[in-house]
Amino acid sequence: MENFVFQNATKLLFGSGQEKDTGSETAALGKKALLHYGGGSIKTTGLYDRVKASLEEAGVEVVELGGVKPNPLISLVREGIELCRTENVDVILAVGGGSVIDSAKAIAAGVYHDGDAWDFFTGKAEVTKTLPIGVVLTIPAAGSETSAGSVVTNEEGEYKRAFGHESLRPKFAILNPELTYTLPSYQTACGITDMSAHIFERYFTNSTHVDVTDRLCEGTLRSIIRHAHTVLDEPENYDARAEILYAGTIAHNDTLGVGRIGDWGSHDIEHEVSGIYDIAHGAGLAIIFPAWMKYVYKHDVERFAQFANRVWDIEIDLNDLEGTALAGIEQVENFFDSIGMPTRLSDVDIDDTHFEKMAAKAVENGPVGQFVKLEKEDVKRIYELAQ
The missing domain is CATH 1.20.1090.10 (Dehydroquinate synthase-like - alpha domain)
Structure with missing residues (x-):
């Protein structure tokens, strides 16, 4: 057996209806959140409305960025970074699957980086500081809700690359099996x-x-x-x-x-x-x-x-x-x-x-x-x- 150090600080809230605590968990991390998500599924299922209501009740101001694709793109990450800087966002809430969470992680790291976020994926830069991330998971697959890694695609050159840092583990992850029914x-x-x-x-x-x-x-x-x-x-x-x-x-x-x-x-x-x-x-x-x-x-x-x-x-x-x-x-x-x-x-x-x-x-x-x-x-x- 190899020597190892194990630490996973992500708080899991597992079970039916746990998304009701999204607001309180997010408010503990900041008062202005980037709500990051993919297509329209969270709206058609009603999850979007429930999350928004929970955030509002907890006094969390919301800035939105949807449009994450199944293989998340660095172009949207760059857009998210600028949005977080302009709006003085202090926490990111990823509602979706691994692609949304991976995109959120890249944004969280890029906000405090002077160069391009792709630098992390090519090894040209190391993470020094990140915005905190919370998750409401809708797709059991990537495990990104508790991992330290992010995978993103760069349209230029068709590169799909990964990077990781302990600070990128989400602070909390809400896992309700009912959200996966559809x-x-x-x-x-x-x-x-x-x-x-x-x-x-x-x-x-x-x-x-x-x-x-x-x-x-x-x-x-x-x-x-x-x-x-x-x-x-x-x-x-x-x-x-x-x-x-x-x-x-x-x-x-x-x-x-x-x-x-x-x-x-x-x-x-x-x-x-x-x-x-x-x-x-x-x-x-x-x-x-x-x-x-x-x-x-x-x-x-x-x-x-x-x-x-x-x-x-x-x-x-x-x-x-x-x-x-x-x-x-x-x-x-x-x-x-x-x-x-x-x-x-x-x-x-x-x-x-x-x-x-x-x-x-x-x-x-x-x-x-x-x-x-x-x-x-x-x-x-x-x-x-x-x-």
Whole structure:
């Protein structure tokens, strides 16, 4: 087990009706809030009105910025930064899913930065001070409600990049399973894939003596798998929605990653796909992860066999560990397919036109991944396996 320091200061308010406390929680952080959100869904469901009423009751003045896209854009982040400066905003309230929260984080950091906010994503600048962030979560997926990271797309060059800082963890996050009832099934499935991928990234590690977090990863994955079809078949099943909602948070609040070095190569590889083609991040991960697994499993066949056994109940064949490992990978692909996710680039009409370009961009700053360090030709091969 690796040395680690673990701290997650995000306050969770979980359960039915918790959004009623949005105003009081926000008021504790500031008196003028940027209300940041995506499209019109929070208005059609009535959440927008409830949040606005709660903020008004708590005496919080509101400035609004909607329009966040599923792969949030740096152009809107820049607009948000200027709005916060002009209006003297002192807290950001993100109402939506991971894209809204990621955009809010970039704005929160950029307000106090003299240069361009993209500097954070290219490593040219470090965070020194941020506005506090609160969250009302509507999509269980990215885990951004308690994480320290942000992922944003730059339209110039079609770059999708990430950065993180402890100060970017939201101060509070409101998680009401009922707010996820109206999610389209495809978006629900993308979220299930995203949170599963966050666990995969941590599970496949070269760190040894990590049985506690192995078991936590495996248990969380088994719970996601168990409840996935229920939330798709019964969208208003509160108990199943609650399990999936909390699993998404656990998957990315760093609990599952302590004492181990995660991989994150698949995320870097997928970012090049959604950065160019603007597909849902979860869908991209459903395509890339099985291909990555097929490419790297021989690096540690025993770990992949353990994964097959503990997560998918596949009996380990000591005379054929490779067969066991491959059976586990097949189950991953079958599961994604069963919840309506694409598992091939061809499923989303992506051909090999940009493979060379995407592979080169993925490794611009050096090899990607930790479990197996991948160079340009490795990344290109994974795209080919995903085709």
